[in-house]
Amino acid sequence: MKRILALLLLALAAVPAAAETLSGPATVIDGDTLEIAGRLVRLVGIDAPEGTQPCTRDGEVWDCGEESARQLRALIGTNDVVCQGDELDQYDRLLAVCRAGRFALNRTLVEYGWATAFRSYSDAYVADEIRAKMQKRGIWSSTFELPQAYRLAQRQSTARPSPRPTARRTQAQPTLQGDCAIKGNRSRRGEWIYHLPGMPYYDATRAEEMFCSEAEARAAGYRRAIVR
CATH class of the missing domain: 2.40.50.90 (OB fold (Dihydrolipoamide Acetyltransferase, E2P))
Structure with missing residues (x-):
C-alpha cells in the first residue's frame, strides 16, 4: 500500500x-x-x-x-x-x-x-x-549597462542616503557587505566564476548575476576568480 x-x-x-x-x-x-x-x-x-x-x-x-x-x-x-x-x-x-x-x-x-x-x-x-x-x-x-545591473544600481542609489563629504582618500575601496557588487559570469567553456571589486578584469567582466556576498555567489554555483 x-x-x-x-x-x-x-x-x-x-x-x-x-x-x-x-x-x-x-x-x-x-x-x-x-x-x-x-x-x-x-x-x-x-x-x-x-x-x-x-x-x-x-x-x-x-x-x-x-x-x-x-x-x-x-x-x-x-x-x-x-x-x-x-x-x-x-x-x-x-x-x-x-x-x-x-x-x-x-x-x-x-x-x-x-x-x-x-x-x-x-x-x-x-x-x-x-x-x-x-x-x-x-x-x-x-x-x-546590462539591464539587471542597471536596476540594481538604481535600487541602491534610492535606498542609501548620500554619503557625507570625508577627508581625502588615497584610493576608493568599495564595501562588499550589502553592496551586492560581486559579479557572477558564465564563460563559454562552462565555468561559473565570480569577481570581486578590485580584482583584475572586474571592470571588464560582464555580470550575468550580481551577489551581495561570496557565500551567496558560491551557493549559486560560482567559484572565486583566480588571481595570478
Missing part, C-alpha cells in the same frame, strides 16, 4: 503546471513587459533596457530604454498578442512567451538587438543575442 501511495505521489509531482494563455490587445509597459486584459506579462528569457536607461553611441547618450519599448510597439502594431506561460514572478506577472502576428516577440526583440538574453532564467535566446552583438544591432551598436 505504501509503495502504491508513493508511486501516486511521484506521478502527481511529475505533472507540469497548467499553462495559462492570455490574448487580446496589449499595452506596452516597457521593452519586455506588456499588459493584456488587466494582467501584466513579463516576456520570459529576455531582459530589455529599463524605460529610463540610457546608452552611449559615438559619445552621445540616447534613450535606449524608450527605444526598446517603441520597437516592441512596432512589432505588435495593430495585432492582438497571444502569450503562454505557467509561472508568475515576484511581482505577480505572468512569465510568458508571446506572439503578435508573424513575430515571436521574445526572440525577435533579442534577434534585433532590443533586448538581451536573460541568462539568469534561460539560455533560450543566447544564440540570438550573440548574432545581434556580432552584427551590432540595436543596443549592441552602443555602450550600455
Whole structure:
C-alpha cells in the first residue's frame, strides 16, 4: 500500500503546471513587459533596457530604454498578442512567451538587438543575442549597462542616503557587505566564476548575476576568480 501511495505521489509531482494563455490587445509597459486584459506579462528569457536607461553611441547618450519599448510597439502594431506561460514572478506577472502576428516577440526583440538574453532564467535566446552583438544591432551598436545591473544600481542609489563629504582618500575601496557588487559570469567553456571589486578584469567582466556576498555567489554555483 505504501509503495502504491508513493508511486501516486511521484506521478502527481511529475505533472507540469497548467499553462495559462492570455490574448487580446496589449499595452506596452516597457521593452519586455506588456499588459493584456488587466494582467501584466513579463516576456520570459529576455531582459530589455529599463524605460529610463540610457546608452552611449559615438559619445552621445540616447534613450535606449524608450527605444526598446517603441520597437516592441512596432512589432505588435495593430495585432492582438497571444502569450503562454505557467509561472508568475515576484511581482505577480505572468512569465510568458508571446506572439503578435508573424513575430515571436521574445526572440525577435533579442534577434534585433532590443533586448538581451536573460541568462539568469534561460539560455533560450543566447544564440540570438550573440548574432545581434556580432552584427551590432540595436543596443549592441552602443555602450550600455546590462539591464539587471542597471536596476540594481538604481535600487541602491534610492535606498542609501548620500554619503557625507570625508577627508581625502588615497584610493576608493568599495564595501562588499550589502553592496551586492560581486559579479557572477558564465564563460563559454562552462565555468561559473565570480569577481570581486578590485580584482583584475572586474571592470571588464560582464555580470550575468550580481551577489551581495561570496557565500551567496558560491551557493549559486560560482567559484572565486583566480588571481595570478
